[in-house]
Amino acid sequence: MTQYRITLLPGDGIGPEIMAIAKQVLQVVGRQFDLSFEFTEALTGGAAIDATGEPLPPETLDKCRDSDSVLLAAIGGYKWDNLPRHLRPETGLLGLRAGLGLFANLRPAKILPQLVNASSLKKEIVEGVDIMVIRELTGGVYFGQPKGIFTTETGEKRGVNTMAYTESEIDRIGRVGFETALKRGGKLCSVDKANVLDVSQLWRDRMGELAKEYPSVELSHLYVDNAAMQLIRYPKQFDTIVTSNLFGDILSDAAAMLTGSIGMLPSASLGIAGTPGVFEPVHGSAPDIAGKDLANPLAQVLSAAMMLRYALNQPQASDRIEQAVMKVLDKGDRTGDIMAPGMNQLGCKAMGEAIIKALS
Ligand code: IPM
Ligand code: MG
Numbered sequence: 001m002t003q004y005r006i007t008l009l010p011g012d013g014i015g016p017e018i019m020a021i022a023k024q025v026l027q028v029v030g031r032q033f034d035l036s037f038e039f040t041e042a043l044t045g046g047a048a049i050d051a052t053g054e055p056l057p058p059e060t061l062d063k064c065r066d067s068d069s070v071l072l073a074a075i076g077g078y079k080w081d082n083l084p085r086h087l088r089p090e091t092g093l094l095g096l097r098a099g100l101g102l103f104a105n106l107r108p109a110k111i112l113p114q115l116v117n118a119s120s121l122k123k124e125i126v127e128g129v130d131i132m133v134i135r136e137l138t139g140g141v142y143f144g145q146p147k148g149i150f151t152t153e154t155g156e157k158r159g160v161n162t163m164a165y166t167e168s169e170i171d172r173i174g175r176v177g178f179e180t181a182l183k184r185g186g187k188l189c190s191v192d193k194a195n196v197l198d199v200s201q202l203w204r205d206r207m208g209e210l211a212k213e214y215p216s217v218e219l220s221h222l223y224v225d226n227a228a229m230q231l232i233r234y235p236k237q238f239d240t241i242v243t244s245n246l247f248g249d250i251l252s253d254a255a256a257m258l259t260g261s262i263g264m265l266p267s268a269s270l271g272i273a274g275t276p277g278v279f280e281p282v283h284g285s286a287p288d289i290a291g292k293d294l295a296n297p298l299a300q301v302l303s304a305a306m307m308l309r310y311a312l313n314q315p316q317a318s319d320r321i322e323q324a325v326m327k328v329l330d331k332g333d334r335t336g337d338i339m340a341p342g343m344n345q346l347g348c349k350a351m352g353e354a355i356i357k358a359l360s
Helices: 016-032 045-052 060-065 089-098 114-118 165-183 196-212 224-233 245-258 296-312 314-331 346-360
Strands: 002-011 035-041 069-074 104-110 130-136 144-153 157-162 189-191 218-223 241-242 267-271 278-281
Touching: 002 016, 002 045, 002 060, 016 035, 016 069, 016 296, 016 314, 016 346, 035 045, 045 089, 060 089, 060 114, 089 278, 104 165, 104 245, 114 314, 130 165, 130 245, 157 346, 165 189, 165 196, 165 241, 189 196, 189 224, 189 245, 218 224, 224 241, 224 245, 241 245, 267 296, 278 296, 296 346, 314 346
Parallel strands: 002 035, 002 069, 069 278, 130 241, 189 218, 189 241
Antiparallel strands: 104 130, 104 267, 144 157, 267 278
């Protein structure tokens, strides 16, 4: 029996509800595939602030470092929105990314045939869309120095952030882009703002250099404003996108919304080989529906499937979970966020039970 140590970070809002279901799903596929999971829960985000006064307690980071992989639900909520920046749940998330060296964020946006009508775009535009957005996650303007709010000589305040990338930072995310494109449709679109930003010019130059190592990948470049437009205009032109931290933050939300159902999308954040990755839904903590048994647990369940595939090298167990999700959707089961006329509306727990049933 293969043993895995998994750290669970349920976080805030709907996090604990959807995490409970993903955990059950892992236990069931574990029995089916002879895998044993040892789960450790740790505090993060608002829950950690309430319990310990900080959003990422050192023991949480230690537990994560000590495990084979990390499954995160979601963090944040109105309650903590007005705290000073170093105490906000988001700062805990950034600390987790930096602390584990998670420089590559993989955010797939794939339209499921069962949910094609959930998109706000026309069916012809979105049908068949299958995009992987690869976002650099530990550099760029999110982390660049100097940063802060300073007072100028005239006594006026001045807010500063710095968008900076070194060649090695660009190369390592670029390689993830090329390698991923190789395993997918063979097309990589690098997104930057090289017409204005020097940091983007370096990015574009390095992507061009790397392309020589990957002759079978078709590399293209787009400016970020055009990329945003193209995602809405003709999303099927994209296969794999690679971009910097801030541009990826924005474009991955746009790409996710093409599917019309952000409650369905998993993501992976990966560091150098041998360090644990973090798998989490693309959606947030949805504090407005927390504790009401209304949340869609499917992105969390699919994040567990992504973890099995990318971190634990258990593609068959991963397939089993993804197939169970498809079965449930084929049957017409829906949570409120993806509900459509004639379908069968379920709460979070009942959706979990439907998946468990579909697993066997
Ligand atoms: C995301 C989120 C985070 C980010 C926030 C919550 C810090 O928007 O994961 O996309 O900006 O990276
Ligand atoms: Mg975001």
